[in-house]
Amino acid sequence: MASDFSQYQRLLDQPIQVKVDALRRGSRPRHVLFAHQFDRRYLERVGRTAEEIRILSRASASANDVRDLLSHKRAMLYFTQTSTRTFLSFLAACQLLGLSTAEIRDPSISSEYKGESRLDSIRMFSSYSDLIIMRDASPQFAECCAYLMDDIERASQRSVPIINGGSGADEHPTQALLDVFTIQRSFGLHGPLDTDAADRFQALRDRFGVEPGLENKTYTFVGDIGRGRTVRSLCILLSNYSGITCRFVSPPREHLQLDPWLRAFLKDKGVEVSEHDSLDEVIEDSDVVYMTRIQREHDTSATSQPTTDELGACQLTEELVQRMPAGAIIMHPFPRNEEIPTSIDHDERVMYFHQARNGMWIRAALIANVCDVDRDVSEIFESYTGDRKAYAQVH
Ligand code: NCD
Numbered sequence: 001m002a003s004d005f006s007q008y009q010r011l012l013d014q015p016i017q018v019k020v021d022a023l024r025r026g027s028r029p030r031h032v033l034f035a036h037q038f039d040r041r042y043l044e045r046v047g048r049t050a051e052e053i054r055i056l057s058r059a060s061a062s063a064n065d066v067r068d069l070l071s072h073k074r075a076m077l078y079f080t081q082t083s084t085r086t087f088l089s090f091l092a093a094c095q096l097l098g099l100s101t102a103e104i105r106d107p108s109i110s111s112e113y114k115g116e117s118r119l120d121s122i123r124m125f126s127s128y129s130d131l132i133i134m135r136d137a138s139p140q141f142a143e144c145c146a147y148l149m150d151d152i153e154r155a156s157q158r159s160v161p162i163i164n165g166g167s168g169a170d171e172h173p174t175q176a177l178l179d180v181f182t183i184q185r186s187f188g189l190h191g192p193l194d195t196d197a198a199d200r201f202q203a204l205r206d207r208f209g210v211e212p213g214l215e216n217k218t219y220t221f222v223g224d225i226g227r228g229r230t231v232r233s234l235c236i237l238l239s240n241y242s243g244i245t246c247r248f249v250s251p252p253r254e255h256l257q258l259d260p261w262l263r264a265f266l267k268d269k270g271v272e273v274s275e276h277d278s279l280d281e282v283i284e285d286s287d288v289v290y291m292t293r294i295q296r297e298h299d300t301s302a303t304s305q306p307t308t309d310e311l312g313a314c315q316l317t318e319e320l321v322q323r324m325p326a327g328a329i330i331m332h333p334f335p336r337n338e339e340i341p342t343s344i345d346h347d348e349r350v351m352y353f354h355q356a357r358n359g360m361w362i363r364a365a366l367i368a369n370v371c372d373v374d375r376d377v378s379e380i381f382e383s384y385t386g387d388r389k390a391y392a393q394v395h
Contacts, residue, residue, distance in 0.1 A: 031146035031162040035236035049365035052381040071098030076129040093363035139168030176233035178359040188212030210327035216243035223292035225250040230333040239269035251306035278313035291332040
């Protein structure tokens with residue numbers, strides 16, 4: 001495994017901006033590895049495509065047209081780390097666009113068991129597929145796979161895009177995309193073709209004067225801030241917007257608290273940052289409460305454990321939910337443990353089940369963009385709605 005990484009060490013050590021520039025092919029990413037790859041324009045573009053796919057999927061004729069777009073392509077889902085939502089939503093996203101799929105979830109029953117290097121395995125997958133979507137416990141493995149694909153491309157051989165579905169405790173760029181899409185939909189994405197749920201949110205926003213959009217909002221991240229890759233990736237995306245305040249609530253243990261790199265990055269981007277050890281202090285002053293579980297799988301015998309009281313101060317309760325602003329929302333990437341009681345699941349402000357479903361639309365939109373068919377999605381959308389401009393204006 002070490003050798004897999006060492007051959008790309010020079011590329012791995014480059015500054016993030018150099019990497020991001022190298023990943024761009026025109027206005028599209030060749031590979032999707034980091035949240036840093038998505039600027040505000042890209043987020044709006046992919047959000048619009050996701051909206052179009054969502055609406056087109058409601059009727060069989062329009063859904064069939066979308067499904068024709070990539071029906072000649074195949075995707076490989078290489079998910080060697082546990083996954084439910086990310087795996088299933090990528091699978092559903094492929095199905096929406098007509099891609100056939102193959103999957104490996106347990107490398108012990110592939111040739112890796114016979115000593116095949118993982119980079120050789122990935123290269124083999126690229127022989128059978130047009131896109132590789134992967135989740136792996138090693139933080140830089142997806143990145144190394146992308147560099148391998150670039151080497152192969154330079155040698156004029158078959159090479160395919162890599163999409164990172166979660167890399168170690170490091171990054172989860174597509175979760176951040178679905179989180180932003182959920183926030184966009186909760187705070188402002190609303191049009192004549194939208195659903196009853198959106199009408200309800202609109203009424204809430206009108207009643208409580210919630211400003212549309214992601215800007216000028218307070219985001220409260222709660223739980224395992226130090227090791228949660230979803231928090232890191234979402235914060236990177238939020239830093240694209242102005243007037244953002246990020247509050248981080250975690251038990252007072254170094255490994256659970258905001259890492260210095262992220263603190264410095266956010267401050268540098270003009271984000272207001274504050275850190276707390278109790279949700280009680282900030283609940284009334286939050287537009288978005290983003291809960292996360294404590295990632296116990298990263299514990300070692302030396303990990304200093306928070307006390308029950310310290311953990312309790314980072315859990316949502318019915319009483320805390322009652323004190324939240326009426327127009328605020330509650331998010332969670334899931335799986336949840338004890339940090340959110342099921343008794344609040346029916347509260348109108350709860351978005352975690354919407355997040356899961358939004359993951360399917362936004363991942364389909366991302367694949368459409370990477371595979372250069374997002375303009376075709378828009379054309380199909382126009383041909384069915386005929387009212388694209390009026391629809392766009394309302395947004
Ligand atoms: C998260 C992950 O895998 O990072 N889940 C997800 O992708 N929806 C969060 C977690 O595992 O806690």
